[in-house]
Amino acid sequence: MKMQLHNPENLFPPYRNYSHAVQVNGSASLLFISGLNGYLSNGIDMPEGFEEQAELIWQHMGVILNAAGMSYAHLVSLRFYLADPSYDEANVKMLMKYLGSHSPARTVICCPLLDKRWKLEIEAVAAQ
Template sequence: MPTISHNPEGLFPPYRSYSHATEIRGDARLLVISGLNGYLADGRTMPEPFEEQGEIIWQHIGTILRSADMDYRHLVSLRTYLADPSYDEANVRLRVKYLGDHRPSSTVVCCQLLDPAWKLEVEAMAAA
């Protein structure tokens, strides 16, 4: 099942680890991952630093992907909610670490999250 990144001329250059659009062709399985936060497996413990919360979230995404016989390269869309715009560069570093040169469609939203302890929340879609 091929996925095709669409970054046509006439649009601004895509950011790192980003595509303007991702097309999915053919029969596919679509995995929709709910917004995840940085809780450890006990569901109560969460580290304070942004980077640690982000690492946990990306590891959770990996665990969910593996449960569906997928990996990070199957991601076709990401939506990241940041509690503060100052977290943007650290967020990009995490995406580059886990995605490498893979560039799913992506949106980053800065907003107040449900719990003030949360620094970010990430939802995703993957296809195979």
């Protein structure tokens, strides 16, 4: 599988850890990951802070990717739901921690989330 980033020079510059589009060429296995939240292993409790919830979500995503024989490097699209726009910088720092220079297509949406405790929800698509 070959991934090609599309960040045309005549568009605005891409944000950190972002590509305007990611094209997957060849025969690929696609993995669609449902919106993940920062629940602890009991599925009931979660930490209160954004960073702690985000850390758990990225760990959960890593487990799912691994179960599919993939890694964070296989992510081609991410959709973030932030409960408050003030979490954006912390979200970008978490992206940089887990993805390094890998830059999948991504969208950030600020909105009320289903559970008032949730600070963040992440959906993902990975390809191999």
